């Protein structure tokens with residue numbers, strides 16, 4: 024599907040999409056609990072539904088209205104083949120749970136098959152897991168017992184999150200030592216908080232994480248709103264000189280995560296503040312900024328876009344962008360150049376300089392955040408986005424929400 028976006032001021036109020044990161048964690052941990060959990064505000068996004076497919080093959084899962092109902096405990100998968108689409112989070116964290124009882128084949132789309140996995144498979148094998156294959160599709164036979172493991176942290180925090188979930192599900196627990204720098208560190212704290220919400224007791228001390236065996240308590244939880252997805256609506260306001268309020272966002276957690284986007288947008292000259300009504304973004308960006316995003320990689324596309332509309336930016340700490348649904352060091356640069364921006368990039372940075380703008384053509388290429396970036400910049404300069412349905416990986420209501428903010432959106436079916 025192609026979507027055409029026409030320059031138009033984005034203004035009004037919109038609800039934050041539910042976080043797929045929280046949803047996937049809640050669904051997976053709930054599958055370990057002996058009893059029924061209800062997860063409210065569960066997203067209809069491709070990644071969140073992939074998690075329910077996997078949970079349904081290892082335990083029980085169904086959608087009930089806007090919620091997901093999950094009943095554990097874990098069981099043998101009976102040889103089921105589960106397609107995880109493009110969900111890296113579901114794959115990495117789900118592989119740990121599949122390694123408990125086994126009987127599953129996990130696979131995914133071409134983007135997922137291309138993403139790093141072997142380091143995690145080797146770590147799970149060292150804890151007793153029997154896994155055939157070093158890349159997707161993999162056959163998982165079970166056997167994970169637990170123990171102590173050392174793993175590199177510069178590829179994906181999901182490897183560590185996976186081992187934390189493995190520890191809770193295993194008989195012996197797991198102690199993780201992170202070797203070298205750890206990227207996307209806040210997600211480790213998200214995993215710890217999600218486990219704690221079910222009564223587990225993980226501890227995170229710097230680069231040493233302990234996740235003891237746990238019988239999770241069946242729980243009723245709501246999925247909070249997602250700051251990185253909400254940022255595309257704020258970015259549309261900044262790109263078009265409008266004023267957008269995003270509601271249903273949680274208070275920023277102590278470990279911040281993607282909620283740092285509120286301050287980052289403010290540092291780019293935009294009025295960006297959290298009020299009783301929600302996160303309010305208004306006005307146009309200005310001034311050149313330098314931002315380190317190793318802890319919040321999903322903010323790179325949207326903030327690079329705001330920089331292209333404003334005074335430019337140098338975004339660093341981005342080496343792991345190479346391992347996402349696309350190599351975002353390349354695809355973000357390509358998308359911005361389509362609108363006329365001058366972009367330079369290296370192994371771990373993007374530098375954006377504004378230039379005379381033009382209507383841009385963006386192809387999704389399997390990366391939802393690239394399509395959303397194209398839509399956001401379309402509010403400023405006009406855009407045509409090919410493969411626009413790919414936003415459903417994380418936010419199926421993106422185009423409808425943009426239109427509800429007054430942005431001219433035409434869908435060519």
Ligand SMILES: O=C(O)C1=C[C@@H](OP(=O)(O)O)[C@@H](O)[C@H](O)C1
Pocket residue numbers: 043044045112178179180181184206207210320321343
């Ligand atoms: O744990 C998670 O839910 C996620 C972790 C991040 O990945 P990396 O840890 O691979 O950077 C992030 O990019 C992804 O969208 C979701």
Ligand SMILES: C=C(OP(=O)(O)O)C(=O)O
Pocket residue numbers: 070109110111112113321347348392417
């Ligand atoms: C990379 C992302 O998610 P995942 O790693 O779960 O596929 C993303 O949402 O940008």
